[in-house]
Amino acid sequence: MDPCNDIQEKIAGGVPLDAEAQRHVLDCAGCAPVAAACSLLDTTLEAMAPVVPQGFADRVMALVAEDDRAPSLRWFERRWVQIGFAHAAAACTLFNLARFVMQVFVSNVALGGTP
Amino acid sequence: MDDDFLVRQILGGNRDAFRLLVLRYQRPLFRFLGLLGFTSDAAEDLAQQTFLRVFRSLQSFDARQSKFGTWLFTIAKRLAANERQRAYHHHEQPAGDASGEGTAPAWQPADPALVHERTHRLRAAMAGLPVALRSTFFLSQINELTLDEVAAIEGCAVGTVKSRIHRAREQLRAALVDQED
Numbered sequence: 001m002d003p004c005n006d007i008q009e010k011i012a013g014g015v016p017l018d019a020e021a022q023r024h025v026l027d028c029a030g031c032a033p034v035a036a037a038c039s040l041l042d043t044t045l046e047a048m049a050p051v052v053p054q055g056f057a058d059r060v061m062a063l064v065a066e067d068d069r070a071p072s073l074r075w076f077e078r079r080w081v082q083i084g085f086a087h088a089a090a091a092c093t094l095f096n097l098a099r100f101v102m103q104v105f106v107s108n109v110a111l112g113g114t115p
Numbered sequence: 116m117d118d119d120f121l122v123r124q125i126l127g128g129n130r131d132a133f134r135l136l137v138l139r140y141q142r143p144l145f146r147f148l149g150l151l152g153f154t155s156d157a158a159e160d161l162a163q164q165t166f167l168r169v170f171r172s173l174q175s176f177d178a179r180q181s182k183f184g185t186w187l188f189t190i191a192k193r194l195a196a197n198e199r200q201r202a203y204h205h206h207e208q209p210a211g212d213a214s215g216e217g218t219a220p221a222w223q224p225a226d227p228a229l230v231h232e233r234t235h236r237l238r239a240a241m242a243g244l245p246v247a248l249r250s251t252f253f254l255s256q257i258n259e260l261t262l263d264e265v266a267a268i269e270g271c272a273v274g275t276v277k278s279r280i281h282r283a284r285e286q287l288r289a290a291l292v293d294q295e296d
């Protein structure tokens with residue numbers, strides 16, 4: 001069976017070749033150019049990787065430390081306090097609405113009307 | 116020391132453990148951002164933002180749902196996309212769409228003339244790849260990520276990842292070889 005198709009698919013997909021496939025590539029006129037082209041692609045991609053600048057990790061750690069030192073939120077800026085206020089305001093609104101409806105309902109009943 | 120152990124250490128208050136994570140992922144992250152077309156300055160800025168975002172959000176990281184590397188590159192990919200959008204709206208040259216013209220090279224070629232020329236050609240070819248193909252291919256170039264992890268970041272099946280990598284490599288290889296001949 002001709003293994004070229006399988007091997008060329010592996011090469012194109014960047015899958016590492018086993019020893020037997022590597023030997024085949026060296027001798028095969030069809031697979032060798034494909035392997036050479038992909039090798040060129042990998043080498044060029046490798047050359048494109050930016051170099052990590054000196055002291056990068058130190059700068060990140062300095063940012064993290066700075067972030068830690070940032071002034072903490074005031075009590076009323078905390079999320080749970082704001083959620084609490086929002087719930088309390090919603091409860092007040094509902095209570096007032098219910099009280100208003102009840103007042104209208106009760107006064108109507110007192111006057112003998114139908115609600 | 117695996118990533119999860121380091122994450123637990125950081126959450127327990129050990130800041131030095133975070134340095135180890137930065138050192139572990141800085142090279143693949145720069146590689147990813149470089150492939151996306153960011154210059155060295157922009158890549159450094161984005162890499163810093165990524166690590167800072169990771170540090171701030173570490174409480175919400177769930178090791179049962181994803182691996183740390185997958186999570187980190189998902190954040191990096193999102194930040195890079197935001198940066199590209201920002202550049203687009205400010206009418207700047209969007210990173211990743213640059214053919215290399217007019218931008219300072221962010222890499223150090225080993226064989227200056229030839230490698231420089233090839234990388235320019237490759238950048239132009241990469242800019243011509245469809246966005247989905249490009250993103251998947253670049254993630255696949257990060258040795259720390261398995262195909263499963265790339266699929267998780269991209270939100271697609273492993274088979275789709277394989278097919279995208281295959282198509283991207285074919286297009287890039289053809290672009291390099293055609294012009295080499």
